[in-house]
Amino acid sequence: MKTLIPYPVLLKTILPYQYLLNAAFFFTVVVAIILLFVLFFLQRYRKQRQRKVQLRALFSDLIAGIAICESEEERQDTLQQFLQEHKPRLQKSFTRNILIREIVKTKDSISGIAAENLQWLYETLSLDRDSLLRFGSSLWYRKASAIQHLAEMQQTKHLVKIYRDTNHANYYIRTEAQIAVVKLTGFNGLRFLNIVSHPVSQWQQLSLISQLQQSEADAAQIAPWLRSENSSVVEFALRLVAIYKCHELYSQTMACLQHASPMVRMQALQAAKEIYDDTTLPRLLLHFDKATKGEQAAILDMLPEIGAGSGEIGFLTTLLQHDDDGIRFRAMQLIQQISPAWSSQVMLHVKDNPSFAAILPLLQKQAV
Amino acid sequence: MKILVAEDEPIMLKTISLRLKKDGHDVMTTDNGREALSMIDEHSPDLIITDIMMPYASGLEIVGTVKQQEKKIPVIVLSAMGQENVVLEAFNLGADDFIAKPFSPNELSMRVKRLMAR
Numbered sequence: 001m002k003t004l005i006p007y008p009v010l011l012k013t014i015l016p017y018q019y020l021l022n023a024a025f026f027f028t029v030v031v032a033i034i035l036l037f038v039l040f041f042l043q044r045y046r047k048q049r050q051r052k053v054q055l056r057a058l059f060s061d062l063i064a065g066i067a068i069c070e071s072e073e074e075r076q077d078t079l080q081q082f083l084q085e086h087k088p089r090l091q092k093s094f095t096r097n098i099l100i101r102e103i104v105k106t107k108d109s110i111s112g113i114a115a116e117n118l119q120w121l122y123e124t125l126s127l128d129r130d131s132l133l134r135f136g137s138s139l140w141y142r143k144a145s146a147i148q149h150l151a152e153m154q155q156t157k158h159l160v161k162i163y164r165d166t167n168h169a170n171y172y173i174r175t176e177a178q179i180a181v182v183k184l185t186g187f188n189g190l191r192f193l194n195i196v197s198h199p200v201s202q203w204q205q206l207s208l209i210s211q212l213q214q215s216e217a218d219a220a221q222i223a224p225w226l227r228s229e230n231s232s233v234v235e236f237a238l239r240l241v242a243i244y245k246c247h248e249l250y251s252q253t254m255a256c257l258q259h260a261s262p263m264v265r266m267q268a269l270q271a272a273k274e275i276y277d278d279t280t281l282p283r284l285l286l287h288f289d290k291a292t293k294g295e296q297a298a299i300l301d302m303l304p305e306i307g308a309g310s311g312e313i314g315f316l317t318t319l320l321q322h323d324d325d326g327i328r329f330r331a332m333q334l335i336q337q338i339s340p341a342w343s344s345q346v347m348l349h350v351k352d353n354p355s356f357a358a359i360l361p362l363l364q365k366q367a368v
Numbered sequence: 369m370k371i372l373v374a375e376d377e378p379i380m381l382k383t384i385s386l387r388l389k390k391d392g393h394d395v396m397t398t399d400n401g402r403e404a405l406s407m408i409d410e411h412s413p414d415l416i417i418t419d420i421m422m423p424y425a426s427g428l429e430i431v432g433t434v435k436q437q438e439k440k441i442p443v444i445v446l447s448a449m450g451q452e453n454v455v456l457e458a459f460n461l462g463a464d465d466f467i468a469k470p471f472s473p474n475e476l477s478m479r480v481k482r483l484m485a486r
Binding site: 060061108111 | 379383469
């Protein structure tokens with residue numbers, strides 16, 4: 001008959017009692033230490049948050065007071081009143097960084113003399129030195145925020161330092177620096193495109209364009225970017241060609257239709273639509289067979305705008321044999337627009353063709 | 369002139385309030401839409417300046433409520449750039465003026481004067 005060893009005895013043989021006791025004590029101490037750390041950091045975080053709230057309230061009086069000043073004298077008086085009471089507080093970098101953040105945030109919402117007053121406050125309190133200290137940080141988020149602050153405060157005197165980071169290995173630092181140089185110098189700031197070797201993301205391209213809103217373009221500067229080895233630079237240059245309608249860059253733009261990058265070719269088509277001339281239509285029709293399906297669809301979409309007419313009916317009719325539904329649909333749509341009479345004949349001809357089964361109801365619906 | 373300013377950003381609220389006080393107006397402030405609505409009922413301001421994005425009740429709700437109650441209080445709406453649809457909606461609801469951020473407090477002061485002169 002099998003005898004069962006009682007559980008505690010088995011446990012005793014595997015793990016001695018003293019060992020278990022020591023282990024329990026050790027883990028209790030570890031958990032206690034972790035709890036103490038958590039409590040310590042929570043308390044520190046709470047205190048810091050409270051300090052931030054107090055400082056924000058304090059600075060809101062100063063910032064609002066300075067913002068509405070109407071003369072140099074008034075600005076000086078407002079600042080002196082504040083400094084008489086709170087100068088010692090402004091010695092600490094923690095406090096100064098909060099003030100910088102509050103000034104920058106407010107400047108984002110106001111313009112005119114009020115914005116100039118805030119810039120004056122930033123410069124008078126030498127807060128650019130604090131921003132420069134952060135700029136020198138090895139932590140990417142500190143450096144990126146410092147670049148943002150310097151740009152928002154129009155600190156053009158630090159432009160060279162910021163410009164060096166426009167090709168930084170870190171994405172956030174690089175993109176902030178790129179935005180900053182454009183914010184500080186307008187279109188000329190885009191000269192970083194001559195040296196940037198990292199990709200300029202789609203989002204970054206749109207951000208740069210939004211910064212350029214009031215700048216005038218220089219086509220001579222854009223031309224070399226269209227030949228850049230960095231395909232994202234070529235893509236961005238084509239966006240600029242389209243936005244600023246640089247007709248003088250027409251041939252370089254059309255040359256980009258042969259580019260290895262599909263994004264560049266697509267952007268070249270968009271740019272061509274904005275700066276087309278009499279040669280664009282025949283050139284695009286010649287290019288059509290070499291293009292990808294996406295590009296072919298884009299070409300068909302732009303045909304009405306670049307002057308396609310009855311002369312293109314033959315070409316469009318051949319496309320009704322295309323293997324792609326989208327292309328056939330677009331071709332039919334264009335035929336319908338250009339020549340409704342021919343379109344009805346074609347519809348009669350293809351009505352029993354199964355490859356048009358999905359397309360025809362859509363076209364008929366559109367015609368109605 | 370009694371003006372109610374509703375804006376959730378404390379520094380902007382203070383800046384607008386100081387600017388209007390400097391012009392000699394009696395300014396009431398709030399940082400949320402719900403309180404703004406109750407202040408309108410309680411104090412009947414002569415003019416309302418409201419941000420669009422606010423907690424509890426938006427600037428649009430404030431415009432809508434004021435116009436629905438047929439109160440003849442002019443409303444100036446503050447909004448961030450690029451909120452075209454929101455601005456159009458505000459005008460449809462009956463807003464009297466609109467200022468896009470970033471804006472100049474001096475410009476706001478001028479617009480207040482112009483609205484009050486009507």
